[in-house]
Amino acid sequence: MYAKDGEKYFVVDGHVHYWDGTPENQANRYGTGFLNCFYDYHRNLSPEEARWSLEHFQRQTEDDVLHDLFEVGYVDKAIFQPTYLTDFFVHGFNTTEQDGALAEKHPDKFIVNGSWDPRDGEAGLAELARLADRWGLQGVKLYTAEWKGDSKGWKLTDPWSYRYLDKCGELGIRNIHVHKGPTIYPLNLDAFDVADVDEVATAFPELNFIVEHVGLPRLEDFCWIATQEPNVYGGLAVAMPFIHSRPRYFAQIIGELLYWLDENRITFASDYAIWTPKWLIEKFVDFQIPADLQGEYGTLTPEVKRKILGLNMARLYDIKVPEEVRETERVIAS
Amino acid sequence: MTTTAVVLASAVWRALGTVVDPELDEPITELGFVAGCEVVGSEVRVELRLPTYFCAPNFAYLMVADAHDVVAAIAGAKRVSVRLLDHFAAEEINAGVAAGDGFDAAFPGLAGGELDELRRTFLHKAHLAGQERLASRLLASGRSTHEELVLLRLGDLDASSELDELRRRRAQLGLPADDEAPLLVDEDGAPIAAEALPVRLRFARTTRVSIEVNAGWCRGLLATRYGGGQSADSLRPVETRH
Numbered sequence: 398m399y400a401k402d403g404e405k406y407f408v409v410d411g412h413v414h415y416w417d418g419t420p421e422n423q424a425n426r427y428g429t430g431f432l433n434c435f436y437d438y439h440r441n442l443s444p445e446e447a448r449w450s451l452e453h454f455q456r457q458t459e460d461d462v463l464h465d466l467f468e469v470g471y472v473d474k475a476i477f478q479p480t481y482l483t484d485f486f487v488h489g490f491n492t493t494e495q496d497g498a499l500a501e502k503h504p505d506k507f508i509v510n511g512s513w514d515p516r517d518g519e520a521g522l523a524e525l526a527r528l529a530d531r532w533g534l535q536g537v538k539l540y541t542a543e544w545k546g547d548s549k550g551w552k553l554t555d556p557w558s559y560r561y562l563d564k565c566g567e568l569g570i571r572n573i574h575v576h577k578g579p580t581i582y583p584l585n586l587d588a589f590d591v592a593d594v595d596e597v598a599t600a601f602p603e604l605n606f607i608v609e610h611v612g613l614p615r616l617e618d619f620c621w622i623a624t625q626e627p628n629v630y631g632g633l634a635v636a637m638p639f640i641h642s643r644p645r646y647f648a649q650i651i652g653e654l655l656y657w658l659d660e661n662r663i664t665f666a667s668d669y670a671i672w673t674p675k676w677l678i679e680k681f682v683d684f685q686i687p688a689d690l691q692g693e694y695g696t697l698t699p700e701v702k703r704k705i706l707g708l709n710m711a712r713l714y715d716i717k718v719p720e721e722v723r724e725t726e727r728v729i730a731s
Numbered sequence: 732m733t734t735t736a737v738v739l740a741s742a743v744w745r746a747l748g749t750v751v752d753p754e755l756d757e758p759i760t761e762l763g764f765v766a767g768c769e770v771v772g773s774e775v776r777v778e779l780r781l782p783t784y785f786c787a788p789n790f791a792y793l794m795v796a797d798a799h800d801v802v803a804a805i806a807g808a809k810r811v812s813v814r815l816l817d818h819f820a821a822e823e824i825n826a827g828v829a830a831g832d833g834f835d836a837a838f839p840g841l842a843g844g845e846l847d848e849l850r851r852t853f854l855h856k857a858h859l860a861g862q863e864r865l866a867s868r869l870l871a872s873g874r875s876t877h878e879e880l881v882l883l884r885l886g887d888l889d890a891s892s893e894l895d896e897l898r899r900r901r902a903q904l905g906l907p908a909d910d911e912a913p914l915l916v917d918e919d920g921a922p923i924a925a926e927a928l929p930v931r932l933r934f935a936r937t938t939r940v941s942i943e944v945n946a947g948w949c950r951g952l953l954a955t956r957y958g959g960g961q962s963a964d965s966l967r968p969v970e971t972r973h
Contacts (some may be wrong), residue, residue: 431784434785580819581841614754649940
Protein backbone atom coordinates (compact mmCIF):
# COMPACT_ATOMS: atom_id res chain seq x y z
CA MET A 398 0.00 0.00 0.00
CA TYR A 399 1.26 3.44 -0.86
CA ALA A 400 -0.09 6.61 0.74
CA LYS A 401 0.53 10.19 -0.31
CA ASP A 402 -1.31 13.45 0.27
CA GLY A 403 -4.17 11.72 2.05
CA GLU A 404 -4.73 9.25 -0.81
CA LYS A 405 -4.17 5.50 -0.50
CA TYR A 406 -3.14 3.24 -3.35
CA PHE A 407 -3.42 -0.55 -3.38
CA VAL A 408 -0.62 -1.79 -5.63
CA VAL A 409 -0.63 -4.87 -7.85
CA ASP A 410 2.59 -5.27 -9.80
CA GLY A 411 1.32 -7.14 -12.85
CA HIS A 412 4.61 -8.29 -14.27
CA VAL A 413 7.56 -9.46 -12.19
CA HIS A 414 10.32 -12.05 -12.63
CA TYR A 415 12.60 -14.15 -10.51
CA TRP A 416 15.24 -14.99 -13.06
CA ASP A 417 18.64 -16.57 -13.41
CA GLY A 418 20.68 -14.60 -15.93
CA THR A 419 24.10 -15.57 -14.55
CA PRO A 420 26.86 -16.50 -17.00
CA GLU A 421 26.66 -20.14 -15.79
CA ASN A 422 23.04 -20.28 -16.92
CA GLN A 423 23.61 -18.48 -20.25
CA ALA A 424 23.61 -21.27 -22.83
CA ASN A 425 25.14 -19.33 -25.70
CA ARG A 426 25.78 -15.87 -27.12
CA TYR A 427 22.03 -15.36 -27.50
CA GLY A 428 21.50 -15.79 -23.77
CA THR A 429 24.35 -13.39 -23.07
CA GLY A 430 22.95 -10.91 -25.60
CA PHE A 431 19.46 -11.19 -24.12
CA LEU A 432 20.57 -10.51 -20.55
CA ASN A 433 22.82 -7.63 -21.62
CA CYS A 434 19.99 -6.13 -23.66
CA PHE A 435 17.77 -6.18 -20.53
CA TYR A 436 20.62 -4.64 -18.55
CA ASP A 437 20.80 -1.76 -21.04
CA TYR A 438 17.03 -1.24 -20.61
CA HIS A 439 17.64 -1.09 -16.87
CA ARG A 440 20.60 1.30 -17.10
CA ASN A 441 18.99 3.54 -19.67
CA LEU A 442 15.75 4.32 -17.86
CA SER A 443 16.49 3.85 -14.14
CA PRO A 444 17.34 6.87 -11.97
CA GLU A 445 20.94 6.77 -10.83
CA GLU A 446 20.12 5.68 -7.28
CA ALA A 447 18.20 2.66 -8.62
CA ARG A 448 20.93 1.43 -10.97
CA TRP A 449 22.60 -1.90 -10.23
CA SER A 450 25.85 -3.58 -11.17
CA LEU A 451 25.66 -6.18 -13.94
CA GLU A 452 26.30 -8.94 -11.40
CA HIS A 453 23.41 -7.87 -9.22
CA PHE A 454 21.20 -7.55 -12.29
CA GLN A 455 22.02 -11.09 -13.43
CA ARG A 456 20.56 -12.72 -10.34
CA GLN A 457 18.63 -11.50 -7.30
CA THR A 458 18.34 -13.45 -4.08
CA GLU A 459 14.96 -14.30 -2.56
CA ASP A 460 15.60 -11.61 0.01
CA ASP A 461 16.32 -9.06 -2.72
CA VAL A 462 13.00 -9.79 -4.39
CA LEU A 463 11.05 -9.50 -1.16
CA HIS A 464 12.89 -6.35 -0.19
CA ASP A 465 12.56 -4.59 -3.55
CA LEU A 466 8.90 -5.43 -4.08
CA PHE A 467 7.33 -5.48 -0.63
CA GLU A 468 9.62 -3.95 1.99
CA VAL A 469 10.49 -0.76 0.15
CA GLY A 470 8.50 -1.11 -3.09
CA TYR A 471 4.91 -0.59 -1.79
CA VAL A 472 3.66 -3.66 -3.72
CA ASP A 473 0.71 -5.50 -2.16
CA LYS A 474 0.53 -8.34 -4.66
CA ALA A 475 2.93 -9.30 -7.43
CA ILE A 476 2.20 -11.49 -10.44
CA PHE A 477 5.01 -13.72 -11.69
CA GLN A 478 5.22 -13.88 -15.47
CA PRO A 479 7.55 -16.68 -16.58
CA THR A 480 9.89 -16.31 -19.54
CA TYR A 481 11.35 -19.72 -20.36
CA LEU A 482 13.87 -19.01 -23.17
CA THR A 483 15.21 -22.56 -22.92
CA ASP A 484 17.17 -22.13 -26.16
CA PHE A 485 19.11 -19.28 -24.51
CA PHE A 486 19.42 -20.37 -20.86
CA VAL A 487 20.48 -23.78 -19.59
CA HIS A 488 17.77 -24.12 -16.94
CA GLY A 489 15.42 -21.58 -18.49
CA PHE A 490 15.55 -17.86 -17.72
CA ASN A 491 12.54 -17.68 -15.45
CA THR A 492 10.30 -20.75 -15.33
CA THR A 493 7.00 -21.32 -13.56
CA GLU A 494 8.81 -23.65 -11.13
CA GLN A 495 11.49 -21.08 -10.24
CA ASP A 496 8.80 -18.48 -9.56
CA GLY A 497 6.53 -20.97 -7.84
CA ALA A 498 9.19 -22.08 -5.36
CA LEU A 499 9.46 -18.53 -4.04
CA ALA A 500 5.74 -17.85 -4.25
CA GLU A 501 4.95 -20.96 -2.21
CA LYS A 502 6.89 -19.53 0.73
CA HIS A 503 4.85 -16.31 0.54
CA PRO A 504 1.44 -17.27 -0.80
CA ASP A 505 -0.16 -14.02 0.35
CA LYS A 506 2.28 -11.97 -1.73
CA PHE A 507 2.53 -13.65 -5.12
CA ILE A 508 0.37 -14.99 -7.92
CA VAL A 509 2.07 -17.56 -10.16
CA ASN A 510 1.35 -17.53 -13.86
CA GLY A 511 2.33 -20.30 -16.27
CA SER A 512 3.14 -20.37 -19.95
CA TRP A 513 2.63 -22.48 -23.04
CA ASP A 514 4.00 -22.80 -26.53
CA PRO A 515 1.80 -24.11 -29.37
CA ARG A 516 4.81 -25.80 -30.95
CA ASP A 517 4.81 -28.32 -28.08
CA GLY A 518 1.67 -29.96 -29.50
CA GLU A 519 -0.26 -32.56 -27.50
CA ALA A 520 2.49 -33.01 -24.93
CA GLY A 521 2.37 -29.30 -24.18
CA LEU A 522 -1.39 -29.42 -23.62
CA ALA A 523 -0.89 -32.11 -20.98
CA GLU A 524 1.93 -30.08 -19.42
CA LEU A 525 -0.34 -27.02 -19.27
CA ALA A 526 -2.98 -29.04 -17.42
CA ARG A 527 -0.30 -30.21 -14.98
CA LEU A 528 0.96 -26.64 -14.44
CA ALA A 529 -2.58 -25.36 -13.94
CA ASP A 530 -3.25 -28.04 -11.35
CA ARG A 531 0.09 -27.66 -9.57
CA TRP A 532 0.08 -23.86 -9.36
CA GLY A 533 -3.60 -22.98 -9.54
CA LEU A 534 -3.06 -20.90 -12.64
CA GLN A 535 -5.33 -17.96 -13.38
CA GLY A 536 -3.08 -16.59 -16.10
CA VAL A 537 -0.34 -17.35 -18.57
CA LYS A 538 2.40 -15.32 -20.15
CA LEU A 539 3.05 -15.99 -23.83
CA TYR A 540 6.23 -14.98 -25.62
CA THR A 541 5.59 -15.26 -29.34
CA ALA A 542 9.21 -14.51 -30.27
CA GLU A 543 10.63 -17.48 -28.36
CA TRP A 544 13.07 -19.59 -30.33
CA LYS A 545 12.64 -23.34 -30.50
CA GLY A 546 15.30 -25.06 -32.56
CA ASP A 547 14.86 -24.02 -36.18
CA SER A 548 11.65 -22.14 -35.42
CA LYS A 549 12.12 -18.54 -34.37
CA GLY A 550 8.61 -17.68 -33.27
CA TRP A 551 4.87 -18.22 -33.62
CA LYS A 552 1.57 -16.41 -33.84
CA LEU A 553 -1.53 -16.46 -31.65
CA THR A 554 -3.52 -17.37 -34.75
CA ASP A 555 -1.56 -20.57 -35.43
CA PRO A 556 -3.95 -23.57 -35.39
CA TRP A 557 -2.31 -25.13 -32.32
CA SER A 558 -2.52 -21.82 -30.49
CA TYR A 559 -6.32 -22.04 -30.76
CA ARG A 560 -6.18 -25.48 -29.11
CA TYR A 561 -4.20 -24.02 -26.22
CA LEU A 562 -6.54 -21.05 -25.83
CA ASP A 563 -9.48 -23.49 -25.74
CA LYS A 564 -7.63 -25.44 -23.08
CA CYS A 565 -7.12 -22.26 -21.04
CA GLY A 566 -10.87 -21.74 -21.01
CA GLU A 567 -11.37 -25.33 -19.84
CA LEU A 568 -8.77 -25.01 -17.07
CA GLY A 569 -10.12 -21.71 -15.75
CA ILE A 570 -7.12 -19.71 -16.98
CA ARG A 571 -8.68 -16.35 -17.85
CA ASN A 572 -5.80 -13.95 -18.27
CA ILE A 573 -3.56 -14.24 -21.30
CA HIS A 574 -0.53 -11.93 -21.10
CA VAL A 575 1.01 -11.46 -24.52
CA HIS A 576 4.54 -10.29 -25.10
CA LYS A 577 5.81 -9.49 -28.59
CA GLY A 578 9.49 -9.60 -29.46
CA PRO A 579 11.56 -8.80 -32.50
CA THR A 580 12.44 -12.18 -33.96
CA ILE A 581 9.18 -13.69 -35.06
CA TYR A 582 8.48 -15.92 -38.04
CA PRO A 583 8.22 -15.06 -40.85
CA LEU A 584 11.02 -12.56 -40.60
CA ASN A 585 9.97 -10.55 -43.62
CA LEU A 586 6.84 -9.28 -41.84
CA ASP A 587 6.48 -6.85 -38.96
CA ALA A 588 7.71 -8.74 -35.91
CA PHE A 589 5.74 -6.59 -33.49
CA ASP A 590 2.45 -6.80 -35.38
CA VAL A 591 -0.39 -7.18 -32.85
CA ALA A 592 -3.09 -8.10 -35.39
CA ASP A 593 -3.16 -11.69 -34.15
CA VAL A 594 -4.28 -10.40 -30.73
CA ASP A 595 -7.28 -8.81 -32.46
CA GLU A 596 -8.33 -12.08 -34.00
CA VAL A 597 -8.08 -14.24 -30.87
CA ALA A 598 -9.66 -11.56 -28.66
CA THR A 599 -12.74 -11.77 -30.89
CA ALA A 600 -12.64 -15.57 -30.99
CA PHE A 601 -12.28 -15.92 -27.19
CA PRO A 602 -14.45 -13.21 -25.60
CA GLU A 603 -14.35 -15.01 -22.23
CA LEU A 604 -10.56 -14.57 -22.01
CA ASN A 605 -8.73 -11.33 -21.18
CA PHE A 606 -5.74 -10.42 -23.32
CA ILE A 607 -3.22 -8.21 -21.55
CA VAL A 608 -0.81 -6.87 -24.13
CA GLU A 609 2.48 -6.27 -22.35
CA HIS A 610 4.30 -2.98 -22.83
CA VAL A 611 1.07 -1.66 -24.37
CA GLY A 612 2.07 -2.89 -27.80
CA LEU A 613 5.19 -0.71 -27.93
CA PRO A 614 6.72 -0.12 -30.42
CA ARG A 615 3.32 -0.44 -32.13
CA LEU A 616 1.31 1.72 -29.74
CA GLU A 617 -1.04 2.93 -32.47
CA ASP A 618 -1.92 -0.57 -33.66
CA PHE A 619 -2.49 -1.70 -30.10
CA CYS A 620 -4.77 1.28 -29.36
CA TRP A 621 -6.75 0.68 -32.52
CA ILE A 622 -7.38 -2.95 -31.57
CA ALA A 623 -8.05 -2.26 -27.90
CA THR A 624 -10.66 0.35 -28.67
CA GLN A 625 -12.66 -2.27 -30.52
CA GLU A 626 -12.05 -5.32 -28.32
CA PRO A 627 -13.35 -4.87 -24.75
CA ASN A 628 -11.32 -7.85 -23.48
CA VAL A 629 -7.97 -6.34 -24.50
CA TYR A 630 -5.89 -4.65 -21.79
CA GLY A 631 -2.66 -2.67 -21.84
CA GLY A 632 0.15 -3.65 -19.44
CA LEU A 633 2.49 -0.75 -18.69
CA ALA A 634 5.72 -2.77 -18.36
CA VAL A 635 8.49 -0.92 -20.24
CA ALA A 636 6.30 2.18 -20.77
CA MET A 637 6.28 2.94 -17.03
CA PRO A 638 10.00 3.85 -16.56
CA PHE A 639 9.83 6.57 -19.22
CA ILE A 640 8.27 8.57 -16.38
CA HIS A 641 11.73 9.42 -15.01
CA SER A 642 13.99 10.38 -17.92
CA ARG A 643 11.35 11.04 -20.60
CA PRO A 644 8.26 12.29 -18.80
CA ARG A 645 6.76 13.92 -21.89
CA TYR A 646 6.86 10.63 -23.75
CA PHE A 647 5.27 9.00 -20.74
CA ALA A 648 2.54 11.64 -20.71
CA GLN A 649 1.85 11.05 -24.38
CA ILE A 650 1.74 7.27 -23.99
CA ILE A 651 -0.62 7.39 -21.03
CA GLY A 652 -2.68 10.12 -22.71
CA GLU A 653 -3.10 8.07 -25.86
CA LEU A 654 -4.05 4.99 -23.84
CA LEU A 655 -6.63 6.87 -21.81
CA TYR A 656 -8.10 8.29 -25.01
CA TRP A 657 -8.49 4.97 -26.82
CA LEU A 658 -8.99 2.50 -23.95
CA ASP A 659 -10.28 4.36 -20.90
CA GLU A 660 -8.91 4.06 -17.37
CA ASN A 661 -10.26 0.59 -16.60
CA ARG A 662 -8.04 -1.37 -18.94
CA ILE A 663 -4.56 -0.04 -18.18
CA THR A 664 -2.47 -1.93 -15.64
CA PHE A 665 0.72 -1.13 -13.75
CA ALA A 666 3.85 -3.28 -13.96
CA SER A 667 7.49 -2.75 -13.04
CA ASP A 668 8.87 -5.63 -15.10
CA TYR A 669 11.04 -6.37 -12.06
CA ALA A 670 14.00 -6.94 -12.05
CA ILE A 671 14.45 -4.76 -15.14
CA TRP A 672 13.14 -1.92 -12.98
CA THR A 673 12.19 -1.68 -9.32
CA PRO A 674 8.68 -0.58 -8.29
CA LYS A 675 9.58 1.93 -5.56
CA TRP A 676 10.55 4.87 -7.74
CA LEU A 677 8.01 4.01 -10.43
CA ILE A 678 5.14 4.19 -7.95
CA GLU A 679 6.40 7.32 -6.20
CA LYS A 680 6.85 9.14 -9.49
CA PHE A 681 3.56 7.93 -10.93
CA VAL A 682 1.57 9.15 -7.94
CA ASP A 683 3.32 12.54 -8.22
CA PHE A 684 2.93 12.64 -12.00
CA GLN A 685 0.73 15.03 -13.92
CA ILE A 686 0.25 15.58 -17.66
CA PRO A 687 2.31 18.69 -18.59
CA ALA A 688 0.18 21.84 -18.87
CA ASP A 689 0.61 22.24 -22.64
CA LEU A 690 -0.59 18.67 -23.25
CA GLN A 691 -3.61 18.86 -20.95
CA GLY A 692 -5.77 20.35 -23.69
CA GLU A 693 -5.37 17.13 -25.60
CA TYR A 694 -5.05 14.59 -22.81
CA GLY A 695 -6.74 16.06 -19.74
CA THR A 696 -5.31 15.34 -16.29
CA LEU A 697 -4.66 12.26 -14.16
CA THR A 698 -6.75 12.13 -11.00
CA PRO A 699 -5.88 10.05 -7.91
CA GLU A 700 -8.80 7.83 -8.87
CA VAL A 701 -7.36 7.06 -12.30
CA LYS A 702 -3.98 6.36 -10.72
CA ARG A 703 -5.58 4.05 -8.15
CA LYS A 704 -7.21 1.99 -10.88
CA ILE A 705 -4.01 1.75 -12.92
CA LEU A 706 -1.79 0.94 -9.94
CA GLY A 707 -3.90 -1.87 -8.59
CA LEU A 708 -7.66 -1.95 -8.86
CA ASN A 709 -7.79 -2.97 -12.53
CA MET A 710 -5.46 -5.93 -12.09
CA ALA A 711 -7.17 -6.86 -8.81
CA ARG A 712 -10.41 -7.22 -10.77
CA LEU A 713 -8.78 -9.51 -13.37
CA TYR A 714 -7.27 -11.78 -10.70
CA ASP A 715 -10.00 -11.62 -8.04
CA ILE A 716 -7.59 -10.07 -5.56
CA LYS A 717 -9.21 -8.89 -2.36
CA VAL A 718 -8.79 -5.13 -2.04
CA PRO A 719 -8.78 -3.64 1.48
CA GLU A 720 -11.97 -1.88 2.46
CA GLU A 721 -10.27 1.50 2.96
CA VAL A 722 -9.12 1.67 -0.67
CA ARG A 723 -12.42 0.47 -2.06
CA GLU A 724 -14.11 3.05 0.17
CA THR A 725 -12.17 5.89 -1.42
CA GLU A 726 -13.12 4.53 -4.79
CA ARG A 727 -16.82 4.54 -3.97
CA VAL A 728 -16.79 7.99 -2.48
CA ILE A 729 -15.14 9.44 -5.53
CA ALA A 730 -17.30 7.48 -7.94
CA SER A 731 -20.44 8.88 -6.32
CA MET B 732 44.21 12.83 -47.87
CA THR B 733 43.82 13.34 -51.59
CA THR B 734 41.21 15.70 -52.96
CA THR B 735 39.49 12.76 -54.64
CA ALA B 736 39.28 10.93 -51.35
CA VAL B 737 37.84 13.99 -49.59
CA VAL B 738 35.22 14.40 -52.28
CA LEU B 739 34.37 10.71 -52.13
CA ALA B 740 34.24 10.75 -48.33
CA SER B 741 31.76 13.58 -48.20
CA ALA B 742 29.69 11.98 -50.96
CA VAL B 743 29.53 8.79 -48.88
CA TRP B 744 28.31 10.65 -45.82
CA ARG B 745 25.66 12.49 -47.86
CA ALA B 746 24.53 9.20 -49.37
CA LEU B 747 24.27 7.54 -45.96
CA GLY B 748 22.12 10.48 -44.88
CA THR B 749 19.45 9.35 -47.34
CA VAL B 750 19.14 5.94 -45.64
CA VAL B 751 16.41 5.94 -43.01
CA ASP B 752 15.45 3.55 -40.26
CA PRO B 753 12.06 2.46 -41.62
CA GLU B 754 10.48 2.23 -38.16
CA LEU B 755 11.83 5.50 -36.82
CA ASP B 756 11.65 7.48 -40.06
CA GLU B 757 14.98 9.22 -39.44
CA PRO B 758 18.33 9.04 -41.27
CA ILE B 759 20.82 6.53 -39.88
CA THR B 760 23.43 9.31 -39.76
CA GLU B 761 21.23 11.37 -37.41
CA LEU B 762 20.39 8.35 -35.26
CA GLY B 763 24.05 7.56 -34.64
CA PHE B 764 23.79 4.17 -36.37
CA VAL B 765 26.91 4.79 -38.49
CA ALA B 766 29.71 3.45 -36.30
CA GLY B 767 32.49 3.94 -38.77
CA CYS B 768 33.12 5.08 -42.29
CA GLU B 769 36.47 4.81 -44.01
CA VAL B 770 37.63 5.70 -47.49
CA VAL B 771 40.90 4.24 -48.74
CA GLY B 772 41.53 5.21 -52.32
CA SER B 773 38.36 4.14 -54.09
CA GLU B 774 37.48 1.56 -51.43
CA VAL B 775 34.69 2.42 -48.99
CA ARG B 776 34.11 0.58 -45.71
CA VAL B 777 31.05 1.41 -43.64
CA GLU B 778 30.13 -0.06 -40.25
CA LEU B 779 26.65 0.18 -38.77
CA ARG B 780 25.51 -0.36 -35.19
CA LEU B 781 22.06 -0.60 -33.60
CA PRO B 782 20.57 0.10 -30.16
CA THR B 783 20.29 -3.57 -29.14
CA TYR B 784 21.65 -7.01 -29.95
CA PHE B 785 18.11 -8.14 -30.77
CA CYS B 786 16.88 -5.28 -32.96
CA ALA B 787 14.50 -6.73 -35.55
CA PRO B 788 16.65 -8.36 -38.25
CA ASN B 789 14.33 -7.40 -41.10
CA PHE B 790 14.73 -3.67 -40.44
CA ALA B 791 18.45 -4.17 -39.83
CA TYR B 792 18.77 -5.89 -43.19
CA LEU B 793 16.95 -3.03 -44.95
CA MET B 794 19.32 -0.46 -43.50
CA VAL B 795 22.47 -2.42 -44.34
CA ALA B 796 21.23 -3.17 -47.86
CA ASP B 797 20.11 0.43 -48.45
CA ALA B 798 23.43 1.78 -47.18
CA HIS B 799 25.27 -0.60 -49.49
CA ASP B 800 23.14 0.42 -52.49
CA VAL B 801 23.49 4.18 -52.05
CA VAL B 802 27.24 4.02 -51.49
CA ALA B 803 27.80 1.62 -54.40
CA ALA B 804 25.90 4.05 -56.64
CA ILE B 805 28.47 6.83 -56.05
CA ALA B 806 30.76 7.35 -59.02
CA GLY B 807 34.28 6.64 -57.86
CA ALA B 808 33.34 4.17 -55.13
CA LYS B 809 34.82 0.97 -56.46
CA ARG B 810 34.88 -1.58 -53.66
CA VAL B 811 32.12 -1.12 -51.11
CA SER B 812 31.63 -3.04 -47.89
CA VAL B 813 28.87 -2.31 -45.36
CA ARG B 814 28.95 -4.36 -42.18
CA LEU B 815 26.56 -4.54 -39.26
CA LEU B 816 28.26 -4.92 -35.85
CA ASP B 817 27.21 -6.49 -32.53
CA HIS B 818 23.93 -8.03 -33.69
CA PHE B 819 22.66 -11.57 -33.26
CA ALA B 820 22.08 -11.94 -37.02
CA ALA B 821 25.03 -9.83 -38.22
CA GLU B 822 26.72 -12.74 -39.96
CA GLU B 823 23.68 -13.66 -42.06
CA ILE B 824 22.82 -10.05 -42.84
CA ASN B 825 26.37 -9.05 -43.83
CA ALA B 826 26.84 -12.12 -45.99
CA GLY B 827 23.40 -11.65 -47.60
CA VAL B 828 23.98 -8.01 -48.46
CA ALA B 829 27.51 -8.67 -49.74
CA ALA B 830 26.25 -11.45 -51.98
CA GLY B 831 23.36 -9.26 -53.13
CA ASP B 832 20.90 -12.14 -53.36
CA GLY B 833 18.21 -10.78 -51.08
CA PHE B 834 16.71 -11.22 -47.63
CA ASP B 835 15.02 -14.53 -48.37
CA ALA B 836 18.36 -16.09 -49.30
CA ALA B 837 20.04 -14.66 -46.17
CA PHE B 838 17.50 -16.37 -43.90
CA PRO B 839 16.58 -19.61 -45.64
CA GLY B 840 13.34 -21.04 -44.28
CA LEU B 841 12.67 -18.09 -41.96
CA ALA B 842 11.41 -15.51 -44.41
CA GLY B 843 8.45 -15.91 -46.70
CA GLY B 844 9.54 -13.32 -49.23
CA GLU B 845 11.35 -10.05 -49.66
CA LEU B 846 10.94 -6.91 -47.60
CA ASP B 847 9.17 -4.57 -50.05
CA GLU B 848 5.79 -4.93 -48.37
CA LEU B 849 7.28 -4.26 -44.93
CA ARG B 850 9.00 -1.14 -46.19
CA ARG B 851 5.74 0.07 -47.73
CA THR B 852 3.81 -0.46 -44.49
CA PHE B 853 6.23 1.81 -42.64
CA LEU B 854 6.32 4.41 -45.40
CA HIS B 855 2.54 4.61 -45.01
CA LYS B 856 2.90 5.14 -41.26
CA ALA B 857 5.48 7.88 -41.85
CA HIS B 858 3.23 9.48 -44.45
CA LEU B 859 0.26 9.43 -42.08
CA ALA B 860 2.32 10.99 -39.28
CA GLY B 861 3.64 13.62 -41.68
CA GLN B 862 0.14 14.66 -42.74
CA GLU B 863 -0.86 14.94 -39.09
CA ARG B 864 2.09 17.24 -38.30
CA LEU B 865 1.01 19.69 -41.00
CA ALA B 866 -2.73 19.42 -40.31
CA SER B 867 -2.35 19.89 -36.54
CA ARG B 868 -0.27 22.99 -37.04
CA LEU B 869 -2.94 24.52 -39.29
CA LEU B 870 -5.71 23.61 -36.84
CA ALA B 871 -3.77 24.95 -33.87
CA SER B 872 -3.01 28.24 -35.61
CA GLY B 873 -6.72 28.70 -36.27
CA ARG B 874 -6.07 29.06 -39.98
CA SER B 875 -8.16 26.05 -40.98
CA THR B 876 -11.17 24.11 -39.78
CA HIS B 877 -11.65 20.41 -40.49
CA GLU B 878 -13.93 21.32 -43.40
CA GLU B 879 -11.29 23.59 -44.89
CA LEU B 880 -8.44 21.15 -44.31
CA VAL B 881 -9.88 18.50 -46.59
CA LEU B 882 -10.00 21.05 -49.44
CA LEU B 883 -6.39 22.19 -49.07
CA ARG B 884 -3.87 21.37 -51.80
CA LEU B 885 -0.13 20.98 -51.24
CA GLY B 886 0.39 24.18 -53.26
CA ASP B 887 -1.71 26.14 -50.72
CA LEU B 888 0.77 25.49 -47.90
CA ASP B 889 3.72 27.67 -46.94
CA ALA B 890 7.09 26.13 -47.69
CA SER B 891 8.48 24.07 -44.80
CA SER B 892 10.77 21.14 -44.22
CA GLU B 893 7.70 19.11 -43.14
CA LEU B 894 6.07 19.79 -46.49
CA ASP B 895 9.22 18.72 -48.34
CA GLU B 896 9.24 15.53 -46.27
CA LEU B 897 5.63 14.85 -47.13
CA ARG B 898 6.28 15.28 -50.85
CA ARG B 899 9.22 12.88 -50.63
CA ARG B 900 7.08 10.24 -48.88
CA ARG B 901 4.38 10.66 -51.52
CA ALA B 902 6.89 10.17 -54.31
CA GLN B 903 8.25 7.02 -52.63
CA LEU B 904 4.73 5.65 -52.30
CA GLY B 905 3.77 6.61 -55.85
CA LEU B 906 1.11 9.01 -54.58
CA PRO B 907 0.46 12.45 -56.12
CA ALA B 908 2.91 15.02 -54.73
CA ASP B 909 2.36 18.03 -57.01
CA ASP B 910 0.83 21.38 -56.01
CA GLU B 911 -2.65 20.23 -57.03
CA ALA B 912 -2.54 17.10 -54.81
CA PRO B 913 -4.74 17.26 -51.69
CA LEU B 914 -2.90 17.69 -48.37
CA LEU B 915 -4.87 14.84 -46.83
CA VAL B 916 -5.20 11.57 -48.69
CA ASP B 917 -5.71 7.93 -47.77
CA GLU B 918 -3.31 5.08 -48.56
CA ASP B 919 -4.48 4.98 -52.17
CA GLY B 920 -4.18 8.73 -52.66
CA ALA B 921 -7.94 9.41 -52.48
CA PRO B 922 -9.06 12.58 -50.67
CA ILE B 923 -10.47 12.31 -47.14
CA ALA B 924 -14.12 13.16 -46.45
CA ALA B 925 -14.61 15.90 -43.83
CA GLU B 926 -16.67 13.64 -41.57
CA ALA B 927 -13.94 10.97 -41.57
CA LEU B 928 -11.21 13.46 -40.77
CA PRO B 929 -11.35 13.83 -36.96
CA VAL B 930 -10.92 10.13 -36.17
CA ARG B 931 -8.33 9.78 -38.91
CA LEU B 932 -6.28 12.66 -37.55
CA ARG B 933 -6.64 11.27 -34.05
CA PHE B 934 -5.26 7.93 -35.17
CA ALA B 935 -2.53 9.68 -37.16
CA ARG B 936 -1.55 11.49 -33.99
CA THR B 937 -1.19 8.19 -32.13
CA THR B 938 0.96 6.91 -34.99
CA ARG B 939 3.17 9.99 -34.75
CA VAL B 940 3.49 9.65 -30.97
CA SER B 941 4.38 5.97 -31.38
CA ILE B 942 7.13 6.73 -33.92
CA GLU B 943 8.55 9.55 -31.78
CA VAL B 944 8.52 7.56 -28.54
CA ASN B 945 10.12 4.63 -30.29
CA ALA B 946 12.86 6.85 -31.74
CA GLY B 947 13.52 8.35 -28.29
CA TRP B 948 13.79 4.87 -26.76
CA CYS B 949 16.20 3.72 -29.47
CA ARG B 950 18.41 6.80 -29.13
CA GLY B 951 18.57 6.27 -25.37
CA LEU B 952 19.48 2.60 -25.73
CA LEU B 953 22.14 3.37 -28.32
CA ALA B 954 23.69 5.93 -25.97
CA THR B 955 23.56 3.42 -23.09
CA ARG B 956 25.14 0.71 -25.20
CA TYR B 957 27.91 2.72 -26.82
CA GLY B 958 28.29 5.77 -24.60
CA GLY B 959 26.38 8.97 -25.02
CA GLY B 960 29.34 11.22 -25.74
CA GLN B 961 29.88 10.07 -29.27
CA SER B 962 27.63 12.03 -31.58
CA ALA B 963 27.10 11.27 -35.23
CA ASP B 964 29.09 14.39 -36.02
CA SER B 965 32.22 13.14 -34.31
CA LEU B 966 32.28 10.25 -36.76
CA ARG B 967 32.06 12.50 -39.76
CA PRO B 968 35.78 12.81 -40.59
CA VAL B 969 35.93 9.83 -42.81
CA GLU B 970 39.20 9.39 -44.60
CA THR B 971 42.13 8.26 -42.50
CA ARG B 972 44.86 7.24 -44.92
CA HIS B 973 45.48 6.59 -48.57
